[in-house]
Amino acid sequence: MSRGPRAVEVVLSDEERAELLRWAGGAVAPRLVERARIVLACADGKPNTRVAAEFQVTADTVRKWRSRFAARRMAGLADEPRPGRRKSELVLSDDERAQLTRLARRAKTAQFLALRARIVLRCAEGGTNKQVAAELGVSEQSVNRWRARFVKRRLDGLVDEPRPGRPPSI
Template sequence: MPRTGRPTPPLTLTDEERATLTRWSRRAKTAQVLAMRSRIILSCADGGSNTDVAAAVGVHLSTVGKWRRRFLKLRLDGVIDEPRPGRPASIGVDRVEEVVVATLEQTPRNATHWSRTSMAERSGLSKSTVGRIWRDFGLKPHLADTFKLSTDPQFIEKVVDVVGLYHNPPERAVVLCVDEKSQIQALDRSQPVLPMMPGMPERRTHDYVRNGITSLFAAFNIADGTVIGELHRQHRATEFKKFLATIDKAVPADLDVHLVCDNYGTHKTPAVRAWLARHPRFHMHFTPTGSSWINQVERWFGYLTEQKIRRGAHKSVHSLEADIRTWIADWNTNPRPFTWTKTAEEILESLARFCRRISSAAH
């Protein structure tokens, strides 16, 4: 007969225990470890085997067995961490949970986010204790990040198309990421910049004088990292068509040209469409709306801004344009292509996880 393992001990819950575990498991942002343990116990109580529960929750088989045994022995107390050696904790789990829940689900009466002082006043704990709780749970109320979800109805098709070009570019073709960095300002500080000295950083005045603007049209070659750049004082379809002609001259005539562009209106005007019709070797690939992160030339623009524009001082547009041309020429002497690592499937799955998270009961 086939060998059988030890029988899994049955696990049943009272109504109060199930309600408590359900409450713990649905707080997606509070105690992540406690939420995971609660989901394990709830799945075991629903009759799942250790193997099924491990696959459903995404943990190791031994983890399920450990918390099943702990719960059968200690009930709800077994789901909470075991006491550590040393002086007993002076703050109970309930008060810690109260601080974490208030941090995540409430805001102060007269502010947009909590500080250690305001949370200490609300909870009756010291500021250092609040700081330790936040540090243990990875909470940083003073920080905020940005995000934007694309509403493009063709988002999936465009991601698959563009990322497919990055991973499997066509043979006998050049793939160029094209975009415009518009309205680059020629800024000059109101007083001379003071150079860096030992123990003192470079200093510049907070105010500046505007001396005009220019726009940079750039095409980033994903294969070798070289850049085709062109500067124009205006940012219209006329200038974009001129830049397409520049690309046509720069790329050998026997190669097809695949352009990755955003959805800016100048890329789709009748004049541009007519030019593309007369040059059938050009193929346009558009990124999803609101998804500039997928266009590699945007990262190259970041290098240009960090290394040349942001801390520069220019008394005229001519000076600014000369510096940009020099910087591009220097880049092309030692070009550095970017390595695109994620597949389209990984990007879409990551986005799906994010959407599930922000659509959960905690939100």
Template sequence: MFEVTSATVAQWRGRFAVRRPAGLADEPRAGRPKAGLVLTGAERAELTRWARRAKTAQFPALRAKIVLRCAEGGTNKQVATELGIAQATVNRWRARFVEDRLDGLADEPRPGRPPSVLLDRVEEHLLAECPSRPLG
């Protein structure tokens, strides 16, 4: 009728015998436990500011959203689904935040020659190189 093995039936009967109806509740899935992610008030305020600011680059904003959602109790899989990103991305930024807090969300140095124009000066250079065209 339900197409379950006798071992499964025995398992559920045993749980019920010991814990009564509470034994029939779903248990957390096995796997590596995630490090607890608890934010201080200052961290939550800073991450919220990063996530909401229109001028914030998109990568730091996404990282802030990941950490905020994980702190609310979402699993890495749930957060990945909600934000439309890979679960490995959530795993990475959660772990880096737990290890280094807000500093862990910064970009790591890239290999190779450093850029000749720093990111905060790109707009200034673009405006100097490409003056606006007259309308009409």
């Protein structure tokens, strides 16, 4: 009786083991540290389920890193480019940062403008749209919209665009 797919055997060269131990010691980003530790545990002959329990990940995650390492060695542990549109780069000048900070903190600033300023400031600090949306309690689409408008038109992009149609008569 078969018990599922056979785990890919992980055999390490001395150089790979040394490099993985260096990674596992914290010489790289935390995501790579975890991957290195998973591969080292697999190389010691532990089954996927035990490695998964030890690192508090799923057995599928262990299987994925084990097979990627077997196929592409160390390069298989690196992050692959994510699919989808790239978000536009957001870099602020000192003057823009000061103006946005003023808008975000000033009591007399309209709340919609203060929120947009906070969105742009947080994006400039390196947060993803998803992180910024969660922190500020807005939708990802709003963060995407204000980031893009700021990149395109800078500070002028944060004000409302003219509405179509006849202006209100009151």
